[in-house]
Amino acid sequence: MSNPLLLRNVRPLEGEAQDVLIRDGHISRVGPALEAPEARVVDGRGGILLPGLVDAHTHLDKTHWGQPWHRHSAGPTIAERIANEREVRRRLGYSPAEQSANQVRQAIAMGTTHIRTHVDIDTDVGLAHLEGVLATRERFRDALTMQIVAFPQSGLLVRPGTRELMAEALRAGADLVGGIDPSSMDRDPVGHLDSIFALADQQGRGVDIHLHEPGMLGAFALELIAERTAALGMQGRVTVSHAFCLGMVDDAYLEQLTTLLIDNRVAIMTHGPGHIEFPPVRRLLDAGVTLCCGSDGIRDSWGPYGNADMLERAMLVGFRSGFRRDEDLEDTLGIVTQGGATVMEAEAYGVAPGCRADLVVVAGETRVEAMMNRAPRIAVINNGRLVAANGDCLI
Amino acid sequence: MSNPLLLRNVRPLEGEAQDVLIRDGHISRVGPALEAPEARVVDGRGGILLPGLVDAHTHLDKTHWGQPWHRHSAGPTIAERIANEREVRRRLGYSPAEQSANQVRQAIAMGTTHIRTHVDIDTDVGLAHLEGVLATRERFRDALTMQIVAFPQSGLLVRPGTRELMAEALRAGADLVGGIDPSSMDRDPVGHLDSIFALADQQGRGVDIHLHEPGMLGAFALELIAERTAALGMQGRVTVSHAFCLGMVDDAYLEQLTTLLIDNRVAIMTHGPGHIEFPPVRRLLDAGVTLCCGSDGIRDSWGPYGNADMLERAMLVGFRSGFRRDEDLEDTLGIVTQGGATVMEAEAYGVAPGCRADLVVVAGETRVEAMMNRAPRIAVINNGRLVAANGDCLI
Structure with a gap:
């Protein structure tokens, strides 16, 4: 099972900026200024958080x-x-x-x-x-x-x-x-x-x-x-x-x-x-x-x-x-x-607490702008693990 | 009038790698290993040379x-x-x-x-x-x-x-x-x-x-x-x-x-x-x-x-x-x-000697691949002047 991840400064579905704490492959908490000293921090740079x-x-x-x-x-x-x-x-x-x-x-x-x-x-x-x-x-x-x-x-x-x-x-x-x-x-x-x-x-x-x-x-x-x-x-x-x-x-x-x-x-x-x-x-x-x-x-x-x-x-x-x-x-x-x-009958799909942490953070002001720009992918997370960052696959 | 430019290592219309010497806003020579000590050198990095x-x-x-x-x-x-x-x-x-x-x-x-x-x-x-x-x-x-x-x-x-x-x-x-x-x-x-x-x-x-x-x-x-x-x-x-x-x-x-x-x-x-x-x-x-x-x-x-x-x-x-x-x-x-x-009745349009130096160098193996990739623009030249490089407008 992957280590905890703290995804800082992302906007779930283009909402307000939040932090997202990920444990055991799932979203454990979503909120402002979360603390989790044991977690690896990923900077979402204000990007839009979407499900994968x-x-x-x-x-x-x-x-x-x-x-x-x-x-x-x-x-x-x-x-x-x-x-x-x-x-x-x-x-x-x-x-x-x-x-x-x-x-x-x-x-x-x-x-x-x-x-x-x-x-x-x-x-x-x-x-x-x-x-x-x-x-x-x-x-x-x-x-x-x-x-x-x-x-x-x-x-x-x-x-x-x-x-x-x-x-x-x-x-x-x-x-x-x-x-x-x-x-x-x-x-x-x-x-x-x-x-x-x-x-x-x-x-x-x-x-x-x-x-x-x-x-x-x-x-x-x-x-x-x-x-x-x-x-x-x-x-x-x-x-x-x-x-x-x-x-x-x-x-x-x-x-x-x-x-x-x-x-x-x-x-x-x-x-x-x-x-x-x-x-x-x-x-x-x-x-x-x-x-x-x-x-x-x-x-x-x-x-x-x-x-x-x-x-x-x-x-x-x-x-x-x-x-x-x-x-x-x-x-x-x-x-x-x-x-x-x-x-695909994906289980617990989404960006809310309890969902499986299959996520992508894209740059941009709105989802539609991100589509039109085919905006840079800031981070990609699969089952709680950081698998891509800044457009590069890490696997 | 712009200063001479030596565009090194580009493939005109996906042909063999050449250097392109640009003077007075026009292509003056195309050939391998050109020398022009007075010219500013732009590295085409083997990209495809297209007219603008x-x-x-x-x-x-x-x-x-x-x-x-x-x-x-x-x-x-x-x-x-x-x-x-x-x-x-x-x-x-x-x-x-x-x-x-x-x-x-x-x-x-x-x-x-x-x-x-x-x-x-x-x-x-x-x-x-x-x-x-x-x-x-x-x-x-x-x-x-x-x-x-x-x-x-x-x-x-x-x-x-x-x-x-x-x-x-x-x-x-x-x-x-x-x-x-x-x-x-x-x-x-x-x-x-x-x-x-x-x-x-x-x-x-x-x-x-x-x-x-x-x-x-x-x-x-x-x-x-x-x-x-x-x-x-x-x-x-x-x-x-x-x-x-x-x-x-x-x-x-x-x-x-x-x-x-x-x-x-x-x-x-x-x-x-x-x-x-x-x-x-x-x-x-x-x-x-x-x-x-x-x-x-x-x-x-x-x-x-x-x-x-x-x-x-x-x-x-x-x-x-x-x-x-x-x-x-x-x-x-x-x-x-x-x-x-x-x-647009563009004068002397093309990539041959004598043409106006309105050019773009795109990364890629072939022109069609460059289209499909919307490949990075290595250099853009207008009227003999470098106006963009690596996707950034210099003007």
Whole structure:
């Protein structure tokens, strides 16, 4: 268990300046001019205290972060990009353990305390990516909370043997069952979804499905997902990632889909894509849908964007949503904090006494200013331990 | 005239490392291991040498940059935002001279050497904003090239007296004639455009028109603009800013509009908006249309976004365009460099001997990596003078 920490001069959620005493990995007291002679003192320099940022969707195993620049040349379809990825992976031969550690260090430096990562499981790489990411999870176990989704990137039914590998991945340490585009990838929406929900049910796991399918095709998959969530009593344990279709259907149908999501407590992950319609954030939040956000792929064979900074990601979601009012942008910050924490079932998440000390201190006058500035991270604390300071990961 | 400068160890457009000797405000030699004992030496640290970045559309007079955070609460329509702006302006009472200087310093620090700014001219503020920005232009005359567009933000015909103020603004130092949404703002597309083109013709100035009008309404205005450009022989001197309509019309009509733009050498400015359709960058570049890019409003009463970093702006244009290939992103960088320079008629722009020494050195392996990283600016040179180093404006 970590030693006591006294975080001086921070403004919880941009409130009045306070000191925060951290013991046994939790916030023990919050108040002015606290004394704790035995505690290590960290100067918060008047920064804003936020709960740790949550990157609820990324691909740690595939980033090129920290490696020489890779020129992108893949074609525009998902199938072309998957084929290109396989070719690039073989050619570059990067280690998933090393690469995932590179991104984790960058994420910690930027104030992320929780990551849900999808990890490729297929008949080409087998469990090699998972083993690398599991090694990274172990290596950073005191510095970051990580959930791993076993992700059939190349399809499930169309690549026989993948389902067995997925089951093996769950036994080996993956936490959740992933899926992808049940119609357009596996050519069998019912078969694909029945297969992954059965796996989740058998092993008592949550589900997180990549759904890029547009318009009515994607919306149909959402309906099937909600039906299976209800049938298996998996409310609150299912996330649909991307769900571009929610930004493409008409208002009346959107309302029906929103009701399905709420009734079955299905969460939606959006990373704020640049070039495609995406879920209507304001409307879903107002309806009470749980939203989370993630980096998605960072500088990998899919594209050159991203930097593991969830404040920047929140800014991009706001930018893409047309948000200008502080209220809307504060709610967007809520997506990369409480929203992600809900999806990841983070315990005792927050900045109040009793909460787990997973915290970030950012420079700035207000939370929204900090988002807009992608403000310097003064300190990052995970489970009561100082893991980054002044933008540098200390682990 | 500035003293000689020897810029050591830079990679022009990511080529081999070279030294660059700068005399009399121009690049005099480029080569390995140059000697010039009389020159001040600047260490480029192996960074990429680019021509200075061009912010071809911003609103220097209205930024809140450097001031306490302002909470945004305006409604969603342009009319509501203009009314809100007037109220906020009165309440906050910032000085256009001081505010424009704040943004200019930030822009210089980020490697911008050329700015085209629109400045509000209306019957409410009169020429007060112009006077402030003219003072800033004078103050930074050796550190930045600035063009000023007299901009009738609140409408031209609908606010009698504005046209006379515009003419006065041009005599007082504004360079170009601005305009805005001739149908939706002034309720008279022909009247509005005839008025601003007549003013430009009388005084021999270029034109730069804000065109937010969507779909066919905006496209009709584009046609009227092209007709007037042709009739007055103003080819190459007209820019249409935003032109969202180009992202909204069908393919066949887009081709007709593109031909009109090319035939009349009308340039298009896009800032890569977050929430609305915008001009199809790849298609317009392929057709040969001149594109430029700008910050638009930075942290003002219109919205909280922006930081005067044109590398970030280029990244956002690429992000919004769905660009992932390096070729496409290099062309996007071309929009914030050569494209803007063409629109601003910058003389001898580039990184070859004989070019004006308006330069920026950015850290990184490739130009696209530098865009993605919004990489540190090692040095910024304007007219042969070191104006920023390591991210700090020296002026």
